[in-house]
Amino acid sequence: xxxxxxxxxxxxxxxxxxxxxxxxxxxxxxxxxLMR
Amino acid sequence: xxxxxxxxxxxxxxxxxxxxxxAVYEHESGKLDQMYYHSTKLDGYAVNTNEFFxxxxxxxxxxxxxxxxEIKGLMAVPVKRGDRLPKGANGVIEKKVVEEGKRAKVEGxxxxxxxxxxxxxxxxxxxxDTFIHKGVKTxxxxxxxxxxxxxxxxxxxxxxxxxxxxxxxxxxxxxxxxGH
Amino acid sequence: MFDFTVAGHVVPVFLLVxxxxxxxxxxxxxxxxxxxxxxxxxxxxGFPGYMASGTDACHIAGKAVISSIRHRQLGNIDWTxxxxxxxxxxxxxxxxxxxxxxxxxxxxxGVVLLAASVAVMLGLFIYTQIETQKSHxxxxxxRKAGKEIGREVKVSxxxxxxxxxxxxxxxxxxxxxxxxxxxxxxxxxxxxGILAGFLGVGGGFIRVPAMVYVIGxxxxxxxxxxxxxxxxxxGYGALRQxxxxxxxxxxxxxxxxxxxxxAQFGSLATSFVRGPAxxxxxxxxxxLATAGACMRLIYVLTGGTAEWLAFVAVVFTLGEMVxxxxxxxxxxxxxxxxxxxKSVPDWVPDMVVQAT
Numbered sequence: 365x366x367x368x369x370x371x372x373x374x375x376x377x378x379x380x381x382x383x384x385x386x387x388x389x390x391x392x393x394x395x396x397x398l399m400r
Numbered sequence: 401x402x403x404x405x406x407x408x409x410x411x412x413x414x415x416x417x418x419x420x421x422x423a424v425y426e427h428e429s430g431k432l433d434q435m436y437y438h439s440t441k442l443d444g445y446a447v448n449t450n451e452f453f454x455x456x457x458x459x460x461x462x463x464x465x466x467x468x469x470e471i472k473g474l475m476a477v478p479v480k481r482g483d484r485l486p487k488g489a490n491g492v493i494e495k496k497v498v499e500e501g502k503r504a505k506v507e508g509x510x511x512x513x514x515x516x517x518x519x520x521x522x523x524x525x526x527x528x529d530t531f532i533h534k535g536v537k538t539x540x541x542x543x544x545x546x547x548x549x550x551x552x553x554x555x556x557x558x559x560x561x562x563x564x565x566x567x568x569x570x571x572x573x574x575x576x577x578x579g580h
Numbered sequence: 581m582f583d584f585t586v587a588g589h590v591v592p593v594f595l596l597v598x599x600x601x602x603x604x605x606x607x608x609x610x611x612x613x614x615x616x617x618x619x620x621x622x623x624x625x626g627f628p629g630y631m632a633s634g635t636d637a638c639h640i641a642g643k644a645v646i647s648s649i650r651h652r653q654l655g656n657i658d659w660t661x662x663x664x665x666x667x668x669x670x671x672x673x674x675x676x677x678x679x680x681x682x683x684x685x686x687x688x689x690g691v692v693l694l695a696a697s698v699a700v701m702l703g704l705f706i707y708t709q710i711e712t713q714k715s716h717x718x719x720x721x722x723r724k725a726g727k728e729i730g731r732e733v734k735v736s737x738x739x740x741x742x743x744x745x746x747x748x749x750x751x752x753x754x755x756x757x758x759x760x761x762x763x764x765x766x767x768x769x770x771x772x773g774i775l776a777g778f779l780g781v782g783g784g785f786i787r788v789p790a791m792v793y794v795i796g797x798x799x800x801x802x803x804x805x806x807x808x809x810x811x812x813x814x815g816y817g818a819l820r821q822x823x824x825x826x827x828x829x830x831x832x833x834x835x836x837x838x839x840x841x842x843a844q845f846g847s848l849a850t851s852f853v854r855g856p857a858x859x860x861x862x863x864x865x866x867x868l869a870t871a872g873a874c875m876r877l878i879y880v881l882t883g884g885t886a887e888w889l890a891f892v893a894v895v896f897t898l899g900e901m902v903x904x905x906x907x908x909x910x911x912x913x914x915x916x917x918x919x920x921x922k923s924v925p926d927w928v929p930d931m932v933v934q935a936t
Binding site for chain 3: 420423424426427429432433436501532533536538540542543544546547549550551553554555557558559561562574575576577578579
């Protein structure tokens, strides 16, 4: 894991996964009902 | 520097709060809406599209045609281009559309509308509004108000933040672009 | 949930404040308005397309004012360039809006808009990424050789060509330390203004690379100066959009409440990093926005039936803002750690400065 973050591309993917996860949570909480 | 920062912070924060309260007041009292739904761009029938959002071909909405100052419920007020919109209207069904007869047509003293005010073509990415906001012109000064308020609030918040960091005693140094 | 009576939709306020915050961080750091991220997000939240565009243009102006004030304090604004561009920018935005109305009348608007923005963003991403990687390598080599490295490292030769253009009047931009024909500045402003008016954005994502690679300023100066321009182009765009009836002020208001904190953080973050870091984040935002636009295009073109496609497109649209915000925040955190001598990933020391 450390090795992954040490390279720029690894860190990029790591952050992307976290942000997509966070926005998926946002979607579940807020937007699911708006977009029937 | 801290006292100057404190004064700056308080002054600009007070201004910011005042502007925000003013903005909220404008919204609550309905003046923002009136700025928006101001006058008509074309000939047709002024309607409140929120009233018939469930209209379908099988169960069309029947809007009573007749002049009025305020639209309450299922009403359609005939208007000509440039007329002031009646209160409560948020769209105009164009005369052309009525003459086409596909989405709306006149039957006796009623306007029969067979489509709801908003058709979602694709979920959330493409809206095909039928009548909401159509044919509506805003008060030209509304643009000036919007931009002026936004920039004024931005200025107040920005200087308030500068005062805040001064108050905290943070020294913000200028960036050395060309040195080391 | 708040009832936005003008836009005609009920939207959760939290999402608007969050959007304002994240895009504030990103915009304050890379010098963009964030429109190309906010407009799709607003559409996802339920605003009709044209209202998303107009509301976004208005919020950009407010957010850029907040960021500019902080950047002025940091010394990131060259007023000569900023004021020189204003006229060109305003003219460009007017032309861009008229072009948009024209394409709307022929009925091409949606697809042409998306295709044009994808093409522009992709091209910019490729050039910025390649140049920044070369600068990064040069930075690393210099640092390993023990040479002293400055705040900005650039390897692009483009500015030299543009700075040699001899058309009078030639002006001196003191803070940016360059001598350039005023016409280059005006035309850059006009060209970016046209794109801004047409795509309904602030224009920052093309003006910052233009200032860095065409006019030749440093990244930090480009960021600060561009934010001043965005006040103008965003404000003027918002004025025009308001007259068409496309702005819901309450939505703008909530987004600015979020931007109030975000823009401060983003602007102050620039003092922790070197030039290439800003250009990297800018290129990432371009590629993510392109990918997001492509996903939305695919979604619309396939008729919008697949539920999972909607989910993916929405998550990506929101995710790109969160990603960039997280990247900037963690860069600052790494910078602080590095200054205190703690361990950081290998690529960090080149990107951040030793002492602010």
